[in-house]
Amino acid sequence: MDEFFYLLLIHTEYMMKKLFLLVFILVSIPFYGQWWTPQTSGVTANLNDVYGISGNVVVVVGNGGTILKTIDGGANWVQKTSGTTSNLMKLQFVNANTGYAVGEDGTLLKSIDGGENWSSITTGITTNLYGLSCVNESNFYISGDNGLIRKTIDGGANFIAQNYSTIYPVKTIQFLNDQIGYASSYDNYNSYAFIKTIDGGTTWTLLSNQISTFNFLNETIGFVTSGSVFKTIDGGLNLTNMAASMAPPADLFSSNENEVWSVENAFTLCGCSTFCIRKSEITNTGEIQEAQNCYSDTAGNRPFTAITFADATNGYVVGEYGHIYKNTTGNMENLEVYEFVKADNVMIYPNPTSNNIILENKNNTPISSIIISDMNSRRVLETTTVNSTIDVSSLAKGIYLMEVTCGEIPITKKLIKQ
Secondary structure (H helix, E strand, O other): OHHHHHHHHHHHHHHHHHHHHHOOEOOOOOOOOOOEEEOOOOOOOOEEEEEEOOOOOEEEEEHHHOEEEEOOOOOOOEEEOOOOOOOEEEEEEOOOOOEEEEEHHHOEEEEOOOOOOOEEOOOOOOOOEEEEEEOOOOOEEEEEHHHOEEEEOOOOOOOEEOOOOOOOOEEEEEEOOOOOEEEEEEEOOEEEEEEEEOOOOOOOEEEEOOOOOEEEOOOOOEEEEOOOEEEEOOOOOOOEEOOOOOOOOOEEEEEEOOEEEEEEEEOOOOOOEEEEEEEEEEOOOOOEEEEEEEEEEOOOOOOOOEEEEOOOOOEEEEOHHHOEEEEOOOOOOOEOHHHOOOHHHEEEEOOOEOOEEEEEEOOOOOEEEEEEEEOOOOEEEEEOOOOOEEEOOOOOOEEEEEEEEEOOEEEEEEEEEO
């Protein structure tokens, strides 16, 4: 596996150089127009998927049974009652009224009023569900742990097992009609399996062991990730590089065969992790153009989890800690990087200390609370009165964890008391 990723890294570096030499990369974007702007979600839960019923009507699902809906294009997000505390991982609407959502512990929910209300469907499944693909209101597929794939043709009253032989979860599944579908099984960087069926899921054929996320427009044309973003016109057999990505994208979305959006989170041990929203497109002259909005951070957070466009101009990105972003042009412009709370912008010193520490916050988001805990998770100091100097002289000598919350985002620092 180490050899595979070494070769993949070499391939990615080569393709990056080739792209920068042979195609026109859009790296300088003017600072005007409508940006990818942060929305006020009203929640701190990690958000895992987003679906646009229309440009203004959008539904989001996330951890702890979180369901959010907006009917005014993100001006207001309203939390809906899901009836579950399980993490919700994927959702899809068949039409303006009927939609489904899946999540951990075999959770399957249905809405018949555009996401206002949700009811639970008993699946008989206790493992985690990650994938969902609807052919119509009655015929849809769910997927999850240990190669689980299930099909229903009666709206979830009964499910037919159509598993794929793998110990890893099937995280992504997409059916283009009632016969042809694609799925991908993987667990982080382990044992990718990109598979296809042409008989409604009865049998599956392995196409590649290097593809994770994908988005198809029809039976053969789509975009896939294999260390970067690639286009295929033959169902994944042959790939054309579409982006100079530094990390496998977390999610893809495309509305036509010449354009693909992606979000990615590249973590490194050097403390220079990079997170990007990226657009790649093929021009009328056949050139590949690419634009990206990126920022660097060392907090270890994963800001981006899913991306979608509800129509040609209204796009939405969701991520951890309740992050929601909106694009209203369909073009790639400048991401407001100041909104992200960065761990390295919160500093405590001197550290180690014997009496007092000075707390300095360079984030735009102010500190709302401070909690200091010992290594047994017992809270020894807690305050909402934030001062620049904190007296820790009463603490016993040892190592502590100091949780500093900026707005709603917790950042943990190690504190050594001498």
